[in-house]
Amino acid sequence: MPITEQALLAALASVRDPHTGQDFVSTRAVRNVQVEGGDVAFDVELGYPAKSLIPQLRSEFIAAARALPGVDNVSVNVTTRVIAHAVQRGIQLLPGVKNIIAVASGKGGVGKSTTAVNLALALSAEGARVGLLDADIYGPSMPTMTRTSGKPESLDGKLMEPKHAMGLQINSIGFLVDDAQAMIWRGPMASQALEQLIMQTRWDDLDYLVVDMPPGTGDIQLTMAQKVPLTGAVIVTTPQDIALIDARKGITMFQKVSVPILGLVENMAVHVCSNCGHAEHIFGAEGGKRMAAELGMDYLGALPLTLSIREHADSGQPTVAAEPEGDIAALYRDIARKVAVKVAQQSKDFSAKFPTITISKKT
Template sequence: MAYTEEQIKDLLKDVVDPNTNDSLVNDKSIKSISIKNNDVDIKVLLGYPAKSQLKDIKDLIATQIQKALPQINLNIEVDFKITSHAAQKGIALIPGVKNIIAVASGKGGVGKSTTAVNLALALSAEGARVGILDADIYGPSQPQMLGIYTKPESKDGKSMEPVMAHNIQAMSIGFLVDTETPMVWRGPMVTSTLEQLLKETRWDNLDYLVVDLPPGTGDIQLTLSQKVPVTGAIIVTTPQDIALLDARRGLKMFEKVNIPIIGIVENMAMHTCSKCGNEEHIFGSGGAEKMCKDYGVSLLGSLPLDIKIREQSDSGNPMVVAEPESSAAKTYKKIARLTAIKVSKLAQDYSNKFPNIVIQKT
C-alpha cells in the first residue's frame, strides 16, 4: 500500500506537544516526512530545549502513526534547535549570546536570585548552553549560590573568561572583589561596571544568558533596557500584596522600554509544615495569578517556601542540581521549558543573515 506525505501529516495533526499544548503540525515542528516503500522517516525539530521530553514526544508520534498504520516501518528523530530572537531596536547583539533573559523583581527578599540560578541550571539540564550574569553590583549573590570562589582568567589581558560551575558559564563582580568589600559607588560607575562584565566576558556560544538583576527599577535596569539586547524579562514576586505592588511597577517599566514580559514566577507561594504536613499560604494566595490576568501575561509557575531551596542555594549546590528529581526541581524545569517556549515564539533576529556592506574608495 502506498502512503502519502499528506496522509502522515493528517495523522500528526492530532499529536499535541505536552509542553506547548499545540499540535506539532500547527507549531511547525515537523521538519520533514520521507516515504520510501514501507519505510516512513519523520524528523521533528523543537524550538526550545527539551532533553527530558524528547522520548515522550517520540512515543506520542509513534503511538499515533502505528495505531492507524501498524504495518509501516517507522523511524522518528526528535531534536531541538535554539535560535536568536529580536531585542530592542538599534542595540548591538552580544557576541556569543543568542538570547538574554532578564530576571527581575520590584523589591528584595522575594527569592529572585535563587529563581535566576535555578532557571539557568534547569535550562542547562534540558540541553541548552547557558550562562548567568550577576548584575547586582552592590550585593552579588551568585558566587555563593554557585559555590565559586575563584577569579576569572584573562587570556588576552583585555577580556575575561566566564567561570564554569554546574555546567553553566557565570560572571559576577563578586568574582573580582573580596566578599567583605562594600561597593561604595555612584550610579555611573555601577552601570559602567555592568556593561564591562557583560561585554568584556568571552561568552562561549550561549543559547541563553540569564541576567540576575538587582531589585527595583533604578540605574542598572535602565542601562539594561537602553544598552543591552534583552530578549525578554521574567518578574519574580511573592503572593504578598506589598511585593505585588512593586512587581507591577517592574512589569510596567519593562513594557515602557519595549522589552517583552515572558511571564511571572510566584515564589514562596505555600509552606508545608515539616512536622505535621499542614499547608499554609503564609504570604497570601492568588496574587500572582490575578496580576497575570490584569496584564495579560503568563504565570510560569509557583514555588513553595521550602527550607531546602534556601539551604542548597546557600551551600552552592542549588535545588536543580542537588535534588534533580524533587518536586521543586521539576517545577523549576517546567518554568524553564515554558520560558524557552515563550522566547521561541518571539520574533527572530535575522541580522546575522545579511552580509556586511563595505564601501571602499576606488
C-alpha cells in the same frame, strides 16, 4: 493502498505540543519525511530545550504513525535548535549569546536570585547551553550559590573567561572584589561595571544567558534595558501586596523600553509544614496569579516556601542540582520550559541577514 506523505503528516498532526497546544505539523517542526513501503522516518525539531519531554513525545509520534494503516516501522528523531530572537531596536546581539533573559523584581527579598540560578540550571538540564550573569553589583550572591570564587582569567588581556560550575558559564562582580568589601559606587559607576561584566566576558555559544538583576528600577536596571540586547524578562514576586506593587513597577519599566515580559513566577506561594503537612499561605494566596491575569501576561508557576531551597542555595548546590529528580526541581524545569517556549515564540533576529555596506572613494 500505499502510504503517502500527506496521509502520514495528517496522522502526525494529532500530536500536540504540551506547552503551546499546537500540532507539530502546522508549525513546520516535522521535517525530512521519508516513506518507503511500510517504513516511515521523520525528524521533529523543537525550538526550545525539552530533554525531559523527548521520550514521551517520541512515543506519541510513533503511536500516531502506527495508527496509519500499512505502517510497519517508525523512525523518529526529536531534536532541539535554539535560535537568536529579536531584541530592542538599535541594539546588536552579544557575541556568543543567542538570547538574554533578565530575571527581575521590583523588590528585594522575594527569592529572585534563587529563582534565577535554578532557572539557569533547569534550562541546562533540559539540554541548553546556559550562562549566568550576576548583575547585582551591590550584593552579588552567585559566587556563594554556585560555589565559585577567584579572579576571572583573561587569555587575551581583553576579555574575561567565565567561571564554570554545574554546566553553567558564570560571571559576577563578586569574583572581582573581596567578600567583605562594600561597593560604595554611584549609579554611573555601577552601570559601567555591569556593562563591562556582560560585554567583556567571552561567552561561549550560549543558547541563553540568564541575568540575575538587582531589585528596583534604578540606573543598573535602565542600563540593562537600554544597552544590553534583552530577549525578554521574567518577573519574580511573592503573593504579598507590597511585593506585587513593586513587581508592577518593574513590569512597567521593561514595557516602556520594549522588552517583552516572558512571564511571572510566584515565589514563596505556600508553606507546607514538614512535621504535620499543614499548608499555609504566609504571604497571601495567588496574588501573583491574579496580577498576571490582570496584566495579560503568562503565569509561569508557583514555588513553595521551603527550608530545602534556602539550604541548597546557601550550600552552593541549588535545588535543581542538589535534587534533580525531586518535586521542586520538577517545578523549576516546568518553569524553564515555559520560559524557553515563550522565547521561541518571539520574533526571530534578522540582523545577520543584512549585508555590510562599505563606502570608499572608489564606490
